[in-house]
Amino acid sequence: MNHPVTKVILELDSQIQTPSQMKDLARSLKTHIANCFTAWFNCQNLSSEASLIEAFLSPLVQANPHGIFNVVLETETPFPIEILEELLAYASNPDHFLNRYYLFSSYEENIIYSTQFVIVLPLHQKDQMDPKWLEDLEDRVPVIWSWKISSEKEIQRTLKALQDKDGVLVEFPPNLDEETIQKILRRIKKIASDDPDWIQFRDAGIQRIWDQKDGETPPACEIEEKVIHYTTKLEATEGYLPRAIF
Secondary structure (H helix, E strand, C coil), X not given: CCCCEEEEEEECCCCCCCHHHHHHHHHHHCCXXXXXXXXXXXXXXXXXXXXXXXXXXXXXXXXXXCCEEEEEEEXXXXXXXXXXXXXXXXXXXXXXXXXHHHHHHHCCCCCCCCEEEEEEEEHHHHHHCCHHHHHHHHHHCCEEEEEECCCHHHHHHHHHHHCCCCEXXXXXXXXXXXXHHHHHHHHHHHHCCCCHHHEEECCHHHHHHHHCCCCCCCCCEEEEEXXXXXXXXCCEEEEEEEEEEC
């Protein structure tokens, strides 16, 4: 079966990549992406890489006028809010049926539902970021905090501090044994039992364990998602990730 591409992860580097390369890459994908598609950009400097993002998104949005796009911008460096507003406008499609439907049903103008942006920021740098900048950012898009767990002791304190945020993307150290992971997951689940969905995991296998609710709830069905990961040299690695629907 020829699976449509559900997610592309792009490692960006404006020093070695050009907008022309991004357009060519997008054109090669534009007829092969799923109706609900995620573009995840790992940015070194969003200020200088915005043109790469625009060049990649434009052919995809134009070729899939009824598609649903999720755009994730992961960066460690603060950037001007104006850049985000430009990207939001660039990737939006006011004529999309979802946007036109909600325009008439909610009586609100200029709301875009067909393209959703999410910003991923590193938790370890949160205290060094300008609170006013973070407030302006969170007023516009969801902000997810990437959190690399280094010890069990920090779990409770960190989760309590993040409970008023949009979410957290958890990452475990490499080569951590399964028994320790299960133990940490049980601790996190106990703390976040009221609303576990705001916690997500970078590793698909761990996310699957988390979604299974301690193995008590079997999935209703399983699907395969095709993911392509591009390095800064635009070398591609394809993979299929099983996804359980509960």
